[in-house]
Amino acid sequence: MGAAMRAHDWTNSPLGVPDHWPQPLKTLVGVLLAADQPMFIGWGPDHILLYNDGYAPMLADRHPLALGRPFFDVWPEVQTELTPLFDAVSRGEPVHMSDLSLDLDRPGRGREAHFAFSYTPVRSEAGTVEGLFCACTETTEHVIAERQSSAARDRLFAMTRDLFGVATFEGNLKTINPAWATVLDRTHEELTSRPFAEIIYPDDLATTAEVVETLMRGEPVHQFHVRLLKADGTPIAFAWSAVPDAVPGSGIFYTVGRDITEDQNREEMLRQSQKMEAVGQLTGGLAHDFNNLLTGMMGNLELLQMRVARGRTDDLDRFISAAQGAGRRAASLTQRLLAFSRRQTLDPKPTDVHRLIRGMEDLLTRTVGPETAIVVADASDLWPAMIDAAQLENALLNLSINARDAMPGGGRITIEAGNKRLDQRGALRHDMDPGDYLSICVTDTGTGMEPQVIERVFEPFFTTKPIGQGTGLGLSMVYGFARQSGGQVRIYSEVGMGTTVCIYLPRYHGEPVNDAPDGSPSGQIKAGGETVLVVDDEATIRHLIDEVLDEQGYTVIGAGDGAAGIKVLQSGARIDLLITDVGLPNGMNGRQVADAARSLRPGLKVLFITGYAENAAVGNGYMEPGMELLTKPFTIEALSMKVADILKLSPST
Incomplete structure (x- = not known):
């Protein structure tokens, strides 16, 4: 363009020859020709056009003839739009625009054109405005591409079943896509005119509040679950992501939610399938173990019977002990199964x-x-817990044995206990309710476990130990105890790095009870004429208790169900103790019998016996004073001591 300006005939131009141009114009021409950015100068009343190589492509076929001509002779189609801007510059006012849309006639190009530019007044040495200087950029391609992208987003915004929205921290929806109205059966006006808390499932309001607090701190939140209510009150589960606006103080955030109802249904179907697989595995393992135990019991009893029939009474204790041992192992297996199933x-x-x-x-x-070191690191201010202490002891013993077995060359087991407070999000991660918990963790430095093993460690009869060295019920029993106690178990492991198993138990708000052995010596217990009512639908159990207590001097009355027991209680017979099975036929369970008995005879002592019971049947573990519990199968000694303890009898030595 410098060469073109030098070759141009300026003789008849309003500008005259370049040697006579005013100094401000000469200076600007030098700046313009040295620049890469598109620039032009409009000089004098007609805005005679001078421009650089960067501006030439914008002119298309009007270049190079545009040089030295009045601006609106070159661009007549934009005179209406640009005249007010040029007039403002003539008054000494600079003009800046980030997007000016013009309709241009340029062969081979669309008529729509967009520019970002600055018009600056150029003054003479006397201070009057003599022209304008423009630095500009054509943005046509960018604007059209952005518009097309925006249109695609708008189509997606309108078509998707995901919920897109812009909301305020005050709790209102400002902008939503049509899916909100479609999925929730509500009108757009209803959704944007009411606080969005009104359409959130009540149990999820706390989670929503925590998310909003996080967003207000400028932090995004991803993959949180909040259910929304349809117009008929039906909740729909959504997985959400939300991010705060990039402009601080704007008071808005952006959110998108995906309906996960079908995902949850598929997960539930998968869980049911896995449950059925676990039931099959449980049944097979149970049948194998119980058949072994039954063979031991029945075989030894049969041998005992044969020996007695032949008059051979020597060495009978061996068969009795073997049968009793098999029975005890069967009882232990049953207890573990019940623990797993809670x-x-x-x-x-x-x-x-x-x-x-x-x-x-x-x-x-x-x-x-x-070869294995035990390190205990627990807080002395540990909160108390409402638990069965013996079951926690069993759980810690199981976990310690597992930890030892994972370190065949020796190592270190750390038992660490502490107080832990879980908020809504923390509780969600642990699959627990928010609140205060005791965390009891057992950590080893052993071989660790692979992810596919971790997924199955709580299944009954699943074990990685060699045949004969593990039942596969240890961890399932720990899991069942924790869940039945209102807590949870979590396992963390890495191959070669060791394993940590944490038991979470709810905090008890109150003082612990320190049970100490009463020091009562074992021995033959003699009753003083007390009468015991035994309610059990199993005749063999009634006869067993009758034989044991009769031998010790008690008077025993038997009843086959709750109704028969109540009739005895309604009679004038003396009753000092009620022993009742928890699971009874004909409409009354043991707890209902006990409650009816106490209404007839206030303060009556009660001993529940059970082999299997829903916690609710014995008051969810909270029994009234004077009520005790004995779990089947029990030994004769255990029955005798429990009855004596309830009746406050002392064994004779």
Whole structure:
């Protein structure tokens, strides 16, 4: 363009020859020709056009003839739009525009054109405005591409079933896509005119509040679950992501929600399938173990019967002991199964867990052996828990044995307990309710586990140990105990790095009860004429209790169901103790019998016996004073001691 200007005939131009141009014009021409950005100068009343190489492509076929001509002779189609802008510059006012849309006639190009530019007044040495200087950029391609992209977004915004929205921190929806109205059966006006809290499922309001607080701190939140209510009150589950606006203080955030109802249905179907697979595995393992135990019991009893029939009474204790041992193992297996299924009968009491753990140190040290170090790190201010202390002891013993077995060359087991408060989000991650919990973690430095093993460790009869070295019920029993106690179990493991198993138990708000052995010596217990009513639908159990208690001097009255027991209680017979099975036929369970008995005879002592019971049947583990529990199968000695304890009898020595 410098060469073109030098070759141009300026003789008849309003500007005259370049040697006579005013100094401000010469200076601007030098700036213009040295620049890459598109620039032009409009000089004098007619805005005679001078421009650089960067501006030439904008002119298309009007270049190079545009040089030295009045601006609106070159661009007549934009005179109406640009005249007010040029007039403003003539008055000394600069003009800046980020997007000016013009209709231009340029061969080979669309008529729509867009520019970003600045018009600056150019003054003479006397200070009057003599022209304008323009630095500009054509943005046509960018604007059209952005418009097309925006149109695609708008189509997606309108077509998708995901919920897109812009909301305020005050709790209102400003902008929503049509899916909101379609999915929720509500009108657009209703959704944008009411606080969005009104359409949130009540149980999820706390989660929503926590998310909004996080967004207000400028932090995004992803993959949180909040249910929305349809017009008929039906909740729909959504997985959401939300981000705050990039402009601080704008008071808005952007959110998108995906309906996960079908996903949850598929997950539930998968869970049901996995449950059926687990039931099959459980049944197979149960049949195998019980058949072995039954063979041991029945075989030894048959041998005992044969020996007695032949008059051979020597060495009978061997067969009796073997049958009893098989029976005890069967009872233990049943207890573990009930623990896994959260159906074992617990005896929860306010427990000082710190004291319980410290009291187990010696036992655990002896159990794991000298090659394994036990380190206990628990807080002395540990909260108490409402639990069955014996079951927690069993759980810690199981976890310590597993940890030892994972370290065949020895290692370190750390038992760490502390107080933990879970908020809504933390509780959601742990699949628990928010609140205060005790965290009791057992960590080893052993071989660790692979992810596919971790997924199955709580299944009944699943074990990685060699045949004969593990039942596969240890961790399932720990899991069942924690869940039945209102808590949770979580496992963290990495191959070669070790394993941590954490039991979470709800905090008990109150003082723990420290049970101490009463020091009562074992021995033959003699009754003083007390009468015991036994209610059990199993005749063999009634006869067993009758034989045991009759031998010790009690008077025993038997009843086959709750109605028969109530009739005895309504009579004038003396009754000092009611022993009742929890699971009874004909419409009354053991707890209902006990409650009816106490209404007839206030303060009557009650002993529940059960082999399997829903917690609700014995008051969810909270029994009234004078009520005790004995789990089947029980020994004769255990029955005798429990009855004597309830009636406050002392054994004779």
